[in-house]
Amino acid sequence: MSTARVPSGARDSRARYRRIVRFAARQLAIEWWHEILLPKVGLGRITKRTRARRMTRFARGFREMAIGLGGLMIKVGQFMSSRLDVLPPELTKELEGLQDEVPAESFDDIRALAESELGMPLERAYAWIDDAPLAAASLGQAHRARLTPADAADAGFTDVVVKIQRPGIDRIVDTDLRALRKVAGWLNRVRAVSERVDAPALVDAFAEVCRDEIDYLHEASGCERFAEEFADDDRVGAPEVGWERTTRRVLTLQDVTAIKISDVDSLREAGVDPAEVSPVFAAVMLDQLFSNGYFHADPHPGNIFVVPDADGSWQLMFVDFGMMGEVPPSTRRGLRQLVIAMAARDGAGLVQAAREIGVLLPTADTSELERALTKLFDRFGGMAFAELRDVDPREYRDFAAEFGDVVRTLPIQLPEHLLLVIRAASLTSGVATALDAEFNIWESVEPYAERLIRDESAGFARDLLTDGVENARLLWRMPKRVDALISRIENGDIAVSTPQVERRLSRLESALRRTVSAVLFAGLLVGGAALYGTEPTPAVVLMSASSLPLLHALFARRR
Structure with a gap:
């Protein structure tokens, strides 16, 4: 047998x-x-x-x-x-x-896969390719190369970096995900874990990210979208895609390698102050998270270069767009609320923002957390961000211990869509601090908080004015409808058995007109006050105009 x-x-x-x-x-x-x-x-x-x-x-x-x-x-x-x-x-x-510490793959195996994907020998696909890898990653590795003259003329560039997948990586990814799902199933049976995080859902989210990473066509599209998002921003650059030599397993990108962002000595030799790079890098990442909503989720030092210019200026060049994230509108609103609440030293607002993001379950009793946050703000709230560095570290540890005890009692969960946001924020802080030991991420967050507060105030004023105008239109039409009703009564179209109805309708008409005036007064006054800090002239006009409906509301006689 x-x-x-x-x-x-x-x-x-x-x-x-x-x-x-x-x-x-x-x-x-x-x-x-x-x-x-x-x-x-x-x-x-x-x-x-x-x-x-x-x-x-x-x-x-x-x-x-x-x-x-x-x-x-x-x-x-x-x-x-x-x-x-x-x-x-x-x-x-x-x-x-x-x-x-990722070991490189044999170039013979890499060559076989690339030639199979491109449908031709590498000597025909490229004028030259280096068999020594420029970088080796977990899912693939990169090699420097040059396009043929014909391809270079079409693309507009000659020097390229070719990313080639590791042979058999699809099977490896499937096996690893199967094992991770098994472990996640075990964790999901542990109450202390399942009450705070949906482990199987996290693995599913991780799997989706990994599937995107091993599809180089997806990465090429992400690269082009990122470049479009920052097309008008001189601080940021991205490579162009060589589409003629790009498939699902082979990716050809313009070679934009320069000074690695973490290479402090080389930056200084090029005349670039690392302490100036740090806040610009943080601001660019915050722009992606709060403004664009489409962000680079893997901004480790190997994926960001500093490109100096002859005039002394420089640009941040991003590469490797396999791990990109998109902040859903609801999460972006929650993140904005989180920053505003921290800037306003508002413990209750901070808790509400956590609910909005989905970190706190709606049924969570947050009274102790709000108390702890209030205590934290009372101690540190009046201090500038720069002053926080001078606080005794033991005091931070005491607060951390107290918060840990409070947080462990709450049903906290980690929504899967926050994984990439947290990763990007963690790496951003780490890279910025490596560039400048004195850098404090909150010094970059504070201007955003101030801007968001202004935007939220202006948005509230606009919403209030819009609602006020709509309500005013509705209320202003109501007296006319009352007049029409009275006319029908006078013409005998509607029989009224008591003279008190007419007097009540008349008083109702007068009250509605005064209500309209009161609504207009409130809308104009609040709108002007909200706009005063940024647009003083229109604000003064709105507040002055509010006096007219106020006079009518106060002194109009009843009929």
Whole structure:
């Protein structure tokens, strides 16, 4: 009886799947023992004492597995290393160098895949291509090349960077996602996790991002859209796409490599002050999140260059558009409310913004959180952002401990569409701080908060004026309708059995006219006050005009 041979690819996939799942199961068992069982039997001090060591051991084990396996495990590790806000430093520090440890693929294998995709030998597709990779990533690698004279004439550029997928990456991604879904299913059975985050939904969102990343046609479209968004912004640049040499697995882009944004020494040698680059980079990323709504979700140092000009100016050049995000309108409104509430030192507004974004469930009792936020604002609210750097770090730790206790009691969840927003914000802060150790992200956020407050005030005034005019039109038409009703009564079209009806209708008509005047007065006065800070002349005209309907509302006699 013969036994069917299992293809080596299938065997490799099964071994890969088992390795990922075994690692996750072992770690979950360790955490269950230390974080749940030991505290229940009165040994919680052991849990606290060993937590840092356990995190370091887990991070090292994951790092070794990720480097050995590659694929999405590298992506997962990179994401964890960027979560400085929620993950312990023992874990993030161990994983922070993961991007630079991805081994390169054999060029012979890369060549075979590229020639299969392009339908011709590389010597015909390009005038020259470097067999040494410019960069190696988890899903593909990049090589410098030159277009043929004919292609260069059509494209308008000669030097290019060719991104080529790693062979078999589709199968690897499928295997890794299957393993991640298995682990997410386990996590979803843990109440402490399921009450705060929908782990399977997060994996689905991560899967969608990864599918987009391995489709280079999607990345090429993202590159062109990003360039269009910033076409009128001299601070930002993006490469052009060589569409004649671009497929789903091969991407040809104009070579725009320059000084890596994190290379502080090279920036200074080129006459560029890194401390000047830092706030511009932060402002560009904030523009993407709050204004454009379409943003680069992977702004790590390898994806951003500084291009100096001969006149001393410089430009930020973005590359690698495989991971792009789009902020839904509801989330953008919540983020705007969040920034405004922080600038206004409004704890209740901050909580409401968290509800709007979807971080807090609608049923959450937030009274303790509002109290803690109020206490925080009372202590730090009167201080400028620059002054916060001088506060004793122990005071920050005390507040962090208090907030941690409060937050752990709340049904907090992480909506999947926030993953890329959080990643972009974390990387932005990290890159800006690496450029300038004195940089404070809030100094870049504060101008946005002020602008958003002005925009919200003006929007409120416009909405109030619009609603006021519509209500005034409705109320102004009502007396005419009352007159028509009275005329019908006088003409005998409607029989009225009592003379009191006519007097009541007359008083109603007068009251409605005075109400119209009051509405117009309020709309003009509030609109003028809201516009006074930015448009003083129209504001004065509106407030002056409000006196006329006020006089009518106060002194008009009843008929």
